[in-house]
Amino acid sequence: MGGLRGVAAPFVVPGPSGVAIRSGLKGLTGRDETVLRQVGALLGSLASRDLKARCAAGLAHDSEQWARRKRALTGPSSSRWAGSITKSTHDQWALARRGQLAHIQSLRAGVETIRHRLAQPVGAKGAKGVPGGYRSRREWFAKSRRLYVLEDRLEEVRADWEAGRVRVVRGGKKLARARHHLKAAGLSEAQWRLRWQAERWFLQADGESGKRYGNETIRITPGGEVSIKLPAALAGLANAPHGRYVLACRIVFRHREEEWADRIAAHRAVAYRINYDTDRNRWYVTACWQIPQVRTVPLEAARAGGLVGVDMNADHLAGWRLDEHGNPVGEPRRFDYRLTGSAQHRDAQVRHALIRLLHWTARRGLALAIEDLDFAAEKTREKHGRRKRFRRLISGMPTARLRARLVSMAAELGVTVVAVDPAYTSRWGAQHWQKPLTSKNRKPTRHDAAAVAIGRRALGCPIRRRTAPPPHDRSDRVGHRTVQAAPGVLGREGPCPRVPGPRTRSVGAGRGAKAGDQCAHNRSGYTAEHESWHQDSLPLSF
Structure with missing residues (x-):
């Protein structure tokens, strides 16, 4: 892992501190x-x-x-x-x-x-x-x-x-x-x-x-x-x-009309701006006021029951639902938008894509995991050299506007937003998840795999999948068989669960007097290997 930068811990994004409406x-x-x-x-x-x-x-x-x-x-x-x-x-x-x-x-x-x-x-x-x-x-x-x-x-x-x-x-x-x-x-x-x-x-x-x-x-x-x-x-x-x-x-304010009316009835501060x-x-008038900071839920509560990982791209949002163990559930979702035309049209496209994503997440009662994107230092000519197309791509992504709108709209629907470090999510997602999730009827993209990686990082799970067993034998001499089985986990050397069906002609799988006794097996570190062998005496008569 030398040469890779450190990955920051995920955190729950605080809610908005102000409201603005226009008419x-x-x-x-x-x-x-x-x-x-x-x-x-x-x-x-x-x-x-x-x-x-x-x-x-x-x-x-x-x-x-x-x-x-x-x-x-x-x-x-x-x-x-x-x-x-x-x-x-x-x-x-x-x-x-x-x-x-x-x-x-x-x-x-x-x-x-x-x-x-x-x-x-x-x-x-x-x-x-x-x-x-x-x-x-x-x-x-x-x-x-x-x-x-x-x-x-x-x-x-x-x-x-x-x-x-x-x-x-x-x-x-x-x-x-x-x-x-x-x-x-x-x-x-x-x-x-x-x-x-x-x-x-x-x-x-x-x-x-x-x-x-x-x-x-x-x-x-x-x-x-x-x-x-x-x-x-x-x-x-x-x-x-x-x-x-x-x-x-x-x-007439169509949006938040009751909240605005209650505020001015109580003679509380409301700022106005008129523009042409x-x-x-x-002519338009914009009313804005401050609201109490929304109290965020703990990170562990946001992880309970799983969440939805979202990967933001230049023309769509890729989302995939994950359970509490970090396993993808169901099919990936794609929410398209087009960043062409006037500023009002682009803003409407972003809002439409976000509201569809949030409604899909809110119906399942889950939290939302996104990348804490900031391309301030990754747009320069010196960073990407001749890759003009890629520079235009990341420069056109409305990261700041999308992040601000997502937080404010999620607070209205009661959806918790968890931000994660974006380091290596696209690369590792494609490396570890794109091929395993591909089937005859499902062709996930790199962006779908990145959504899985983002969700797993928000859940505190490693992005990579389970490691393969040792190649030459079944012992744990080379290392633990899975990345989940840490050295301090109790029961990692216990008997495996019973598999239906016989393994040999004599004794079925998981059966026998010594089936759950590891000391009776010839395993490293147990007494059966170090006891001296001796021949029982023959009986004198039958």
Whole structure:
């Protein structure tokens, strides 16, 4: 087993800590849309100004500077709008900071890999997961040039990290770059401009417990009436007392409506966000709030009765049910999805596949075992070299979104999720389980075998099957006959269970006076082998 990395122990995944629901704002008038656009544009400009101030402060930022930023925003807006803007800015800066650290780690891994391969002879083969040399002198030269590029990038990013400088684009860097490639993005200049403005608007407010309906800035009543506290600079647009603007439409949350209604009736905090979808020309409002952490069941309780092992792939989820001993039960299941089209379509495909998997698992009252996937360090060019197709494959797998959705949806159905280390599950599953599970009517794939390996690891069982008996005799001299019979297991040297049918012509199997007495057998370590032999005396008469 030398050269293999250690395998982490399985654990029960904790439940979600928050809830988010969304509904459309239908029936808005032209004046309503104009007010929403003006409020979003004004607060968006304030958010951009605050983000610039936060990035300029860098690592020297403290609570006094935070309060100074909030006071600067309170004048043109309000204290609550200023609080929401500063909190959103801080979260955005922290996210960029974490992304910067991940970029440094990726560059460092690429530099180390190139240095190692450049030090190897050209054409040298790798062994035990360690890459060898490059295939040709031409590739060696190209990689030596790339090494200098990566080292320069690493030095630059590391200097930004130490100085606390981050680079953030409000509206998204991808959309900003699309401005110079409108034809490739399939957008006209007017369409890009509208989308760019909508992404930079700011229309979100944090909730406050104890306030009316849980939010003083964006308020939604139990009857569905939506009102907004206008910023001070736009107070003249108010159509309700206290500088508020009431929209003409009524909103209804189809999902978790009762839970949301109970929360606002108790005046508990609910945060709202209003956004505009330029493709559909529709306005949406999202409500979110925190929930108590779901108490997870112990790992041993999740293993009781078996579980379902699931292997995630680029186009489907492969599942197989296992009993408590790690044996596959029934037939494998496949839940397909397609990651093509728009983001909404891809998200719907993932949700549809997950809900079918969870319903199938919940009907059997079992837990779910998945891999704790993280491809952050396995997407780089230096890791997989010329395997562009494989790099695109793992880059397109929605591991983070699928994991987050699976945990939240499983908590609603009461399904326990057990995460396992993904090391060698596909390789060992195909090696030990694909061929034995193949029959005339069943042709399992590598992914089905990987699901069995994942389930066995979650159950605490070894992935490999029982070892074959010693080849040359039936004694335990070579080793134990099965991997399950450990040296400390009681009864491992006991008599075998009776097999129906005779073995010899004289005495049937499992019969006879000495059938269960191991001391009467000629076995190593027992008294029958060490007693001296003697001839009984003959009787004098009959």
